[in-house]
Amino acid sequence: MRHTRLALVSVLSTLALGAVAMPVAAQSSASAELINGLNGKLLYVGVPITILVEAILIYTVMKFRNNDDPTPTQENRRLEITWTVATALILLFVGVASYGVLANENITYQPQAENAAGEAVNGEQQKPVVVRAEAYQWGWEMSYPEAGNFTNGNTMVVPEDRPVVIRTTSRDVIHGFHVPKMALKQDSMPGQVNSIKTVPYETGSYQGYCTQFCGVAHSQMYFTVDVVSQDEYQQWLDTQQKNADSS
Template identity: 60%
Template sequence: MKRTRIALVSLFSAVALALVAVPAAAQPSTTAELINELNGKLLYLGIPITLLVEVILIYTVIKFRNNDDPQPTKENRRLEITWTVATAIILVFVGVASYGVLANPNVTYAEEPGLQEPGQDGSTLVHAEAYQWGWEFTYPGENVTVDGSEAAPVVIPADQDVYFEVTSRDVIHAFHVPEMGLKTDAFPEQNNTIKTVAHYQENDDNVYQGYCAEFCGVAHSQMYFQVEVVPQDEYEQWLQEQSSEGESGGSGNESGNASNSSVVTAPAELTAVEY
């Protein structure tokens, strides 16, 4: 029995040290920070509960493994009240913690009357339009359009409100940047807006992979794009360069669509099928 206690104490100590020793990694956006922080809280809550249940289960199996005459469990109101109250406390904690994240506009953005429109008051608005099988990202009022490829990524400023207005040109798609915690559906004739604040991290390329997360046809797997986070001054310089090239005909909608048009590699008889 003494060895069992020592083993259990050692196990709990190892888990506690592991949780404390793991450093908090820098997050690429406030959205990812909120989501990962919530996941961490639920993990810290779930691990002790899981260990407690497993310890009780193992103890019960070992202690009563040779019991050939089991007796019905006697009623214990104190025990029932205890686990009912404990469960209620846990559920309240999970509900409050989850609501605090889900109600945050950086996770679940909802337009409210009287508030500043996206793209105003110093914020950045990017219109993301999905189609079979590519992306077109435009910056309203800036004469800038990119396709999100490695050569023309979606550039956004750091430490500033950024809104992605997502829609679809044909079928249902989905805008998803896992590392930044961004995801929303892209529906035809409908705009879904998501908000975040990106963080610029030194000694990092600050480039994040995005893709379509809704199966949309034979070339669905080719619908990748990249989001690059840069400091504010670099972002303004990039906008000026892209606007100048767009006015001179070097880039813009034509180059973006031309780049994406090469993505469609499906046979002609398959592209006629509606998904």
């Protein structure tokens, strides 16, 4: 019976660690890469702890299930010191790993720290694409204040492998800008501009929506983020600027 329990624990441990060690799929943005990477690191800590605690629990239940006269637990300073030190080390690891992510500007972007000259991406100096996402009851208006200030309805078009700064605000009530697959989320506040920054890695169309209940048509407040190649983006940008100049 004891060998069976040990074998079961070993199998569960192997399966859990194997799942954690599986290669991570390509990330859609720098923000998603950072957040999913942190989740993976925390799983490396959380899964073994969970397995250990469950194994001890099962062992204790099975061993003492027929004990009708239990005795009080005796003090064990060595054990207490061990789990105190282990807990401190785990919390230190979690704190350092979390700080490395939270300190990154693709997670907590500070507009005043923006470098007008751009930043290095794939070895090249690139100025961020700035998009203004203005929410209203019940829709979105995407505009490009540094590229002619034209609007593009509820569709945001951005290039891949280039920094993107999204400045979101609201015309009326509190809304929420959220693109789950790109790990982008920020409140859209009336009279206030909140900024988020990322670098899109994968071309494609990503669904976004409002996260703050804002009225009867809140569920219809969808928008789209289209990530295209740099050449496609430049062609689209030229077309939009020509149309804005001719109107």
